[in-house]
Amino acid sequence: MTAPLGDGSTGTVRWVALGGTLQAVGHDAFDLHSYHLTGKSLSPEEVMAPVADLLGDVRPEVWGTAPSHHLGLDDVLALLAHVRAVAERDRPSGIVVTCGSNGLEEIAYLLWLLYPGPVPVVVTAAMRPPTAVGSDALDNLGASVAVARSAEAGTSSVLVVSDGAVLHPAAVHKGHTSRVDSFSRSAPALGRATAAGEARLRLPVAPSPVAGVPVPSALPRVEIVTSCLGADGAAIRAAVAAGGRAVVSAGMGAGFTTPGERDALREAACDGVVVCQSRRTPAGRVLPAEPWLLVSNRLTPQKARLALAVGLAVGADRAGLQDLLDAPR
Known part of the structure; x- marks a missing residue:
């Protein structure tokens, strides 16, 4: 052999x-x-x-x-x-x-x-x-x-x-x-x-901040809404109406949204929905946003969605959710 x-x-x-x-x-x-x-x-x-x-x-x-x-x-x-x-x-x-x-x-x-x-x-x-x-x-x-x-x-x-x-x-x-x-x-x-x-x-990969918690039986609904010219925020409001516990906004460039989208995101945040600003571009950081917005930083919108879903499932607070979005640093 x-x-x-x-x-x-x-x-x-x-x-x-x-x-x-x-x-x-x-x-x-x-x-x-x-x-x-x-x-x-x-x-x-x-x-x-x-x-x-x-x-x-x-x-x-x-x-x-x-x-x-x-x-x-x-x-x-x-x-x-x-x-x-x-x-x-x-x-x-x-x-x-x-x-x-x-x-x-x-x-x-x-x-x-x-x-x-x-x-x-x-x-x-x-x-x-x-x-x-x-x-x-x-x-x-x-x-x-x-x-x-x-x-x-x-x-x-x-x-x-x-x-x-x-x-x-x-x-x-x-x-x-x-x-x-x-x-x-x-x-x-x-x-x-x-x-x-x-x-x-070259180096070991550290586990995530929540690695090892009991596997959740299910993950809460988190929606991704992609920005485009002229978007009026209707898609964001529909995501909230569908029961989304969180919304990831995939903004243009480094995370910019239209005025209509920004209004809809603020409304969602006021209603207790977790809102996260991401970007539709394939790479790069998201610019600092409003204090009521979480920021995906280098994560794609798809991964930001998963980070928020897992964080919400294990009971993470706002700071814990941002830690997940920031990991690995």
Whole structure:
């Protein structure tokens, strides 16, 4: 039997597979865009088959096969509870979670918010199916296994691995619909990893301020409203009327809103709804806003939504909510 690549580590890695492009079957070897229409997928064992002897002891399980954009927050909370249970019960070297790239950034961030455990968790996806020329599926899977085994990953960490880069879940986002560097170009790399078993991290990833609290049974409704020229605030009022406990305003530029939106946000705040100013631009800080507004800082609106939902679920006060939005500093 061929020895595992890299440093020869044979620590057990558990692979929790949620489907997505990493397991998809295309129409042919040049199908990079319409593979989702085949309705076919590979089992984790079939994906690993070309490199199974090189990956070492990787034990896969199928968690689901739905596209990641079909998942609800309840599904991710259930995934979190399962990952925690596997980590505590089986004590593998690490856990790899694979999912569709559309949901990766939110899945990974929600796991980071609430998971601390005795082993690292690494989240990855593929931008091209394993049946396509130039696929990144095995590269990302192999690199994730290497990071999951790496002592440098530490414990209590949740990391994202894509295109050879190790990334923080709070920083990473999908920057392109199909390029293999969609995630690696979106955030500073914390380290590098290869499918050959090499993993180097410059620093450990600290857990979030609420990591380790009991997994909430559900998360409260938090809405995102995206600003545009001429917006009159009707969407914000509709979000409040629908029962939103909080509203994230994705403003223009560094978080600027129209006068109508600002009035609607102030009304919501006066009614006890938590309001948070974010930006619709892909990166950068939000400028300081009104004292009654929380600020998402570097988080995308999607992640600010999750931070507020988790914070409200665990009873955080206003200062605690802002701490979550600011983490990691």
